Amino acid sequence: MREVTQDKLNIFIVMFFISLIMRIQIPVFTPYAAAFGASSILIGVIISVTSLSNLTGNLIAGPLVDRFGKKLFITLPLFASGGLFIAHGLAGDSMDLLVLHGLNGFALAFLIPAAFTLLSGYAKNSREQGKNIAINGMLSTIASIIAPLLGGQMVVWIGYANTYFFIGTAMIFTATYSVVFLKDRQVTSVIKHKQGSEGGGILSTPNLPIVYLIAFAVMYIHGVLIFEIPYLTVERGLSTFQTGQLFSYMAIGTFITLSFFFINRFSPFLRLMTGLFGMSMTLFALISDLLQLPVLLFMMGVFFGLIMPAMATSITENAPKAVHGRAFGYMSAIFSLGIIVSSSVTGIIRDTVSPYFVAFLIGMIVLTISGYLKGGISLQKVPT
Structure with missing residues (x-):
């Protein structure tokens, strides 16, 4: 039992540092690309290409994680990503950033499904699964609070290029730690072709399409924020530190929600619907300029924290354990798709x-469709 606890602690440590290091670049990338002369449309294209390569990697990663184990697909992407982040600091123009960001997206695509699958194996039931995801979410949120502030300030201290050198080096150190301390305890086996083991079987599982649909809407909204908030650095002349502060408000809201472990007792679907509704209403308040931006981002974080543990729990409850890697791979692919669509649309329409x-319309449409589909599934289960 003590060994299992130590192994789980190592997973949390690795995932915390991954979150911390990756989020340092959130307030950095957009002004860095703009410094190379990249327009808002080109920045949107770069983000979209990165998410597309990430989506492609997610679809490849799922079956490989189920077949060959998790640790391999955590350590190798970390080393690759570290090298690519260092190369960001050596970029000569915006096209270099396009290529490097795209390759990095593909490398990191293998990481999240493997990490979540490894973590899910340490839960005996859905409540414990929710608690593990919530703890990981809290650690990730702490990273979200610290990282944007750190990233914004590092640009002031050492400049854009050296910030990327730091990010890449830190990622390589994390990869080295994972090689030494991370253990792939679960037995891996070749998954035979049977119902539910293939992608089509996963998508035909009654509740999973609804979860994935909500995931798309959530990440579309998240993608709009990731695109728009750093752009304030360019449009309003804010410092990267100030934009980092704005993301930290959102992270604080997420942390508060995740700290309420009793929330995991409620239905995952109810939490998903409530969270998406809250995010959509917060967008409406943002459009109407009803509250200050820091307050609205804090509220967005509160509802985002309600959604993420519920999403992971919904997947583990509805997908067979033997295909959790594929199920989480599809989840990551949907996340990437949401970012692709949002960044592409935002870069094109933001001036008109x-x-x-x-994003508000998409959130409300998905809420309506999800409620309708869930009601239809429930009616099918009622005996006639």
Whole structure:
């Protein structure tokens, strides 16, 4: 038991540092690309290409994680990503950033499904699963609070290029730690072709399409924020440290929600619907300029924290354990798809239509469709 606890602690440590290091670049990348002369449309294209390569990697990663184990697909992507982040600091123009960011997205695509699958294996039931995801979410949120502030300030201290050198080096150190301390305790086996083991079987599982649909809407909204908030650095002349502060408000809200472990007792679907509704209403308040931006981002974080543990729990409850890697791979692919669509649309329409309004519409449409589909599934289960 003590060994299992230590192994789980190592997973939490690795995932915390991954979250911390990756989020350092959130307030850094957009102004860095703009310094090379990249327009808002080109920045949107870069983010979209990165997410597309990430999506492709997610679809490849799932079956490989189920077949060959988790640790391999945690350590190798970390080393690759570290080298690519260092190369960001050596970029000569925006096209270099396009290629490097795209390759990095593909490398990191293998990481998240493997890490979540490894963590899910340490839960005996859905409540413990929810607690593990919540703890990981809290650690990730702490990283979200610290990282944007750190990233914004590092640019002031050492400049853009050296910030990317630091990010890459830190990622390589994390990879080395994972090689030494991370253990792939679960037995891996070749998954035979049977119902539920293939992608089509996963997507035909009654509740999973609803979870994935909500995941798309959530990440679309998240993608709009990731695109728009750093752009304030360019448009309003804010410092990277100030934009980092704005992301930290969102992270604080997420942390508060995740600290309420009793929330995991409620239905995952109820938490997903409530969270998406809250995010959509917060967007409406943002469009209407009803509250200050820091307050609205804090509220967005509160609802985001309600959604993420519920999403992981919904997947482990509805997907067979033997295909958790594929199920989480599809989840990551949907996340990437949401970022692809949001960044592409936002880069094109932001001068004519509010990206927040479009995100609000998508959130409400998905809420309506999800409620309808869930009601249809429930009716099918009622005996006639």
